[in-house]
Amino acid sequence: MHVPGQMRRRAVMALLGTAAAGPALAQFRVEVTGVGLTQLPIAIAPFKGEAELPEKLAAIVQNDLERSGQFRAVDAGAGAGLDETSRPDLAPWRQKTADSLAVGSATRLADGRYDVRFRLWDVVRGQSLAADGFVVVAADLRLAAHRVADMIYEKLTGEKGVFSTRIAYVTKAGNRYNLWVADSDGENAQSALSSVESIISPAWSANGRQLAYVSFESRKPVVYVHDVATGGRRLIANFRGSNSAPAWSPDGRTLAVTLTRDGGSQLYTIASTGGEPRRLTQSAGIDTEPLYSADGSTIYFVSDRGGAPQVYRMPAAGGQPQRVTFTGTYNISPALSPDNRWLAYISRINGAFKLQVMEISSGNVQSVTDTTADESPSFAPNGRMIIYATRQGGSEALMTTTLDGKIKARLPGKGGDIREPDWGPFQR
Structure with missing residues (x-):
């Protein structure tokens, strides 16, 4: 051998x-290539504050979900400025045929760590499905995004996500x-x-x-x-x-x-x-x-x-x-x-x-x-x-x-x- x-x-x-x-x-x-038989249409809005981050959280979450084969990304261009603190106008997302919308924010704390938060909306029913947050060091910003993707995946498919x-x-x-x-x-x-x-x-x-x-x-x-x-x-x-x-x-x-x-x-x-x-x-x-x-x-x-x-x-x-x-x-x-x-x-x-x-x-x-x-x-x-x-x-x-x-x-x-x-x- x-x-x-x-x-x-x-x-x-x-x-x-x-x-x-x-x-x-x-x-x-x-x-990402190919077309799955059934994919859930989801929009991932840019996280508020992520422009100043070394990692683009929304893109990481979107890539994770697309790679799983269970999701189809819907253009989130209209989502700039949204975060998890207030209810968004869901009508534009319904017009884009999104079933769900993820929004969030990333805030740098005084000690140099980051507070990453997100919320998942059911666009069709107008309901909040999930919300959570993590406080992480800069090196773990990608991990935080993977955990957000895991939570979205589990909430919408009923199975555990593997992105983290x-x-x-x-x-x-x-x-x-x-x-x-x-x-x-x-x-x-x-x-x-x-x-x-x-x-x-x-x-x-x-x-x-x-x-x-x-x-x-x-x-x-x-x-x-x-x-x-x-x-x-x-x-x-x-x-x-x-x-x-x-x-x-x-x-x-x-x-x-x-x-x-x-x-x-x-x-x-x-x-x-x-x-x-x-x-x-x-x-x-x-x-x-x-x-x-x-x-x-x-x-x-x-x-x-x-x-x-x-x-x-x-x-x-x-x-x-x-x-x-x-x-x-x-x-x-x-x-x-x-x-x-x-x-x-x-x-x-x-x-x-x-x-x-x-x-x-x-x-x-x-x-x-x-x-x-x-x-x-x-x-x-x-x-x-x-x-x-x-x-x-x-x-x-x-x-x-x-x-x-x-x-x-x-x-x-x-x-x-x-x-x-x-x-x-x-x-x-």
Whole structure:
């Protein structure tokens, strides 16, 4: 599994005997494309006072909501000067066919912090639906906007918003690798780790406080766990051979990993504090890329035990594996939705690598992208979107898509060869 300088899909393909294209530099901008079947028309008026802010709050809220695929933005040009303190004239918004209107303000306090407030109006019924506020430091203005978007999303859809969550991803620029932690929209990226050796397979713990990953700084793949807040880390797996593909159990006590300590690549579990691993699989093939179901009862993984890589599942304590994917002859990099309803994975189709989404109960599979170098899908914690890496327009890109593929957004990110995004959990 020692493939320095390659991302996880490329590492898995090398492990399973397939070549991959090399890296490319990337430029980024946010793009939302496609038309959803049902979208809620909403207007986000400029927040009063945001012209003096380093961040334009209304634009952040609007981009969040549009990216979800659940909302269609209505021109808010008539909203200048509105705030949450008084009832606006809703007639112009009804004429614009908006169902709802969000207004707000941002005020700098004497201590340098900002008081961010908003109100959501039902334009049709003329009712106030929600109102709230946050006092934040300047560095958290984006987070405040994401929280506003979360509240609007939950109020109008009945489901929890994911905009204030975080993502992790890896870049390679020149001879340097970086593990980044960023807002869910790709902005505000902070480097968690920088190395001249490969970093692969970042995986968030269920509480969002730790990242497991594989580092090649010892000139071989070794598993670490990294504390995001402090930057401290601990060594988890450094056994003979390859140590790779860490995946957290939902309770955070255990990691499933792929080890070659006893010969071929097989699955093991190991305490998240380290220790002696316990072997789960006993196959003559290659078993790798484990992940836990949300309830911790099942482990999904990739194996070529049937002659070509497919997704399997088995009880988390070990047991007889069952094959899950049957469409196509080469399926890797599984990701499971939090409700265990959907499985996303990468399928090789006529030489192209395509993101697929399968409804587990029916086995129905849909290809949701028109790109040909997709990799590393990861579900949003509400299960409504998937983040993945791909090549678009000749450059590397971080993308999100709705499950039906109708709404996609290209996220900004750090320059270089983009790899392996993982969407973090709801913050606890």
